[in-house]
Amino acid sequence: MQPVSEQPLFAVVGHPNKGKSSIVATLARDDSIAIAADPGTTRTAQRFPMSVDGQTLYTLIDTPGFQRARRVLAWLEQHAESDADRPAAVERFVRAHRNTGEFPDEVELLTPIIEGAGILYVVDGSIPYGSEYKAEMEVLRWTGRPRMALINPIGQADHIDQWQSALDQHFNNVRIFNALTADFEKQMQILEAFSQLRESWREPLQRAVDALKRHRKQAQHQSAEAIADMLVDMMQLQVRETLDPDADPEPRRKPLEEKYKAQMRRLEQREREAVESAYQHFRIQRVEQDVELREDLFSERSWVLFGLSRWQLIAAGGATGGALGIGADAAAGGLTFGVFTTLGTAAGAGAAWWSAQKLPQARVLWHRVGGKTVQCGPVRNPNFPFVVLNRALRHHALVAGRSHAQRGELTLSETPGAAEQQRGALNMLSEAERKALSPHIRRIGRGDRLDAAQRAELVELLERVLAAQESGQGRAGDLQA
């Protein structure tokens, strides 16, 4: 029999139920693994290597479940010459039945083991222990490989104690790991536990855990960036249309509002998708309502020339006239006591005012010089960015805490009351963090642009919020357990 693999290699074995594939999906962070209700969904052994920059640090192998454990054991007992011969007997079994089709599942699951994998034996802690499990545990013991048992409580009932005492008789290491609800911290703990199977596996597994933690921080960072971008974009969003100076704006109201809402929705979707893929969830089916926009965002504005409004034009005219006046005063050597400046400003402003009256009617090449702009947005409600932020934080909490074994829809429901919404996610922050975040959010709410340094600060603060969410979840989880 080949020696134990140098590189950490784990065969996930057990009864044919969804427990094994759930564990593999969770640890391999793969939401594409088929986890069907029917048994025997996995027919071939599938490898899930975890690598950093192309270097494999450990590999999980999902296997089909034991289907005929007793017969296998019977064969082994017949063909083993002594206790020391047991691992070799297993190997002979695999070789003998490789192509016969008599024991397809057992050959599939034993092959990686005889090639050097360690064993992770998975049972469902929510169903009662039965004596039929003895045979498969015995077969695994015969392989002589390092092994560990995982109790995965899939359903509601609790038979964990029963399992614990049954498994303790066959395994040195028994752990409870709920693949569906385990948060990131618990997943890292279980990986670190795997390293107890073999001393030489400790280092690569530790490196793997470190890389995964760093990757998670990166996901938080990317989520923070996506949220910051979304906040700024949403608060600055406006849709515009230019009409003739004497056109009626009312018919354009509804279509413009629809367009605005559609773009808002798109901005939110983009952020949701960015967060989900940052955490490697590519197949989430999200159920979420659009954000509520309570104010009337429709407005119209007339302008005169070059997009300058009347007042802007007058100011520009006044300033120019004033500048020329200053020149004339200077030329006169100060004798005129600034009369020219005053006159110049007045003349300039006056000329601009007069032309402001006339220009909208003027035509240049058959286009009216002046015009009317109708626009929808931007939102100026100071509460709105908090509402959007709370929604985003809630979504992030659900996504970050979602194990990759979960296959249900992700539903984000609105909680009633705007004030509650404002308090909601921000409650998790410390006083200092909340104080640091508010001015940024308020600045965004006013529609100001953020310069690069402010944006970097906002992203950092959001990162801390997201990290706090995670540890807060962990605490809540402990309270439940």
Add this chain to the structure above:
Amino acid sequence: MAALVDLAVRLDRDRSAPEPERRQRDRKIGQQLAPLAARPVAQTLAWLDALRRESEERESAAARWVHGASVALVLVGLLVGAAVAGGVFYYDGTRPVNVIHVLAVFVFLQLVTVLLTLLAALPARVTHWLPGMHALQQTLWLLSPGRLAGLMTRWLPQPDREQAQQLIGHARAHGALYRGVRQWAILTWAQSFAVAFNVAALATAMALVTFSDLAFGWSTTLRVDTETLAGIVQPLAWPWAWAWPAARPSVELIEASRYFRPVQIDPEVAPLLGQWWPFLVMCMAVYGLLPRVVLLGVALHQRRRAVVAAIRYHPAVRRLLERMNEPIVTTHDAGEAAQAESMVTSGHVATDWPRAEGPVCVIDWAQVPVEGATVDQLLQQRCGAMPEAKLEAGGARSVDEDARVIERAVGVVGEYGLIVMLVRAWEPPMAEVTDFLAQLRDALPHGRPIVVAPIGAEGLAPASANLEQWQRRLGTLGDPWLHVATLTTGDDAEVQT
């Protein structure tokens, strides 16, 4: 700045490349550039270099356009400067060159435009407080000669023109990021133009002074006497008077060089008239050229800072740096889709209870501690007879023991009986069960019904999902006399055919 343009072009082109490819390539480059990880701008430019070396490209067309625009503006500035100087210093012998003109064009006009430039370049924080300032600034920007550079894109050949215009559009879209760069770039170009203008003007003036005999005078319609002019001119000469006294017009010179229309040059005074030239040349140099050179220096410095900031905070650059510096962590092979061969779901199994026409034999595969009496009662209800025998199979028993159980069961059932097999509903139907059923079927006489009754964990009723699972799996056996039905009689446990 050409580097920024190049970078923008490259990043833009990159956007269409598929993500995994980009990630791999950039991570590879990033690993090589690891020592620069703390200096993002330097690392980004090094990335650009690495890519250029790989594809053996030189600067992009857009970068070349940036250079070309600067050169073109300088040339135009030189031409215009020479032309204006030629015009102002024109002397055909009839009238002296009017000093007032020279001062007006090359000193006052220059100072005014410098002032306007400074106004236009005031940062937003200051203009916020002055009403009308913003509008004025906008007007001034519209008028700046630096914007000619943008217009020049029209004369570029086709593919370069598209690229250049795309960049300009892109810069406008990312307003906040590029605003600084745009402003200082326009300013730099404008100052290059102005410096070239002044240099050419100065050179032309010097050439004319050297190579022709010029006479200077001053004349104005305004009632200005010698003292007044001296009061203007002599303070102007203050910056260089200590180094070059001849460049400071004396009162006598001013007195002597006034002329009126029609022009009559006093022959005694004629030789003096040329002595204006040091003053004029120094004026042009100090009030025309010098501020422009300083402004150009400032603009170049600020532009460089703006470019560095734009690179540093550009969103695509941020993502590039992440791609380069974050290790690629994969937890599964992305390519393989998990194989899921679902069990063949077609197949029919009866879901009702047959009537017992003979002895009933119960085979307990479940080992659920069930009250014997309860089972008997339920069987009575379901198939109309009490069990004749109860045997146990499966679990930890050996396969041989199971075979013996089958023999005994066959013996009990005889010609007309049926077999009821109790199984655990929550355990999936495994090959061991189906093997057993196959053996049982082989051993039984033709047509004997076998009823598989899944037992639930709580109170005997199985969960409907589990029941269906057993029905589906056993349906694939193709056994026409196999029934899968529940023992209990609750409403939801009742299964209709």
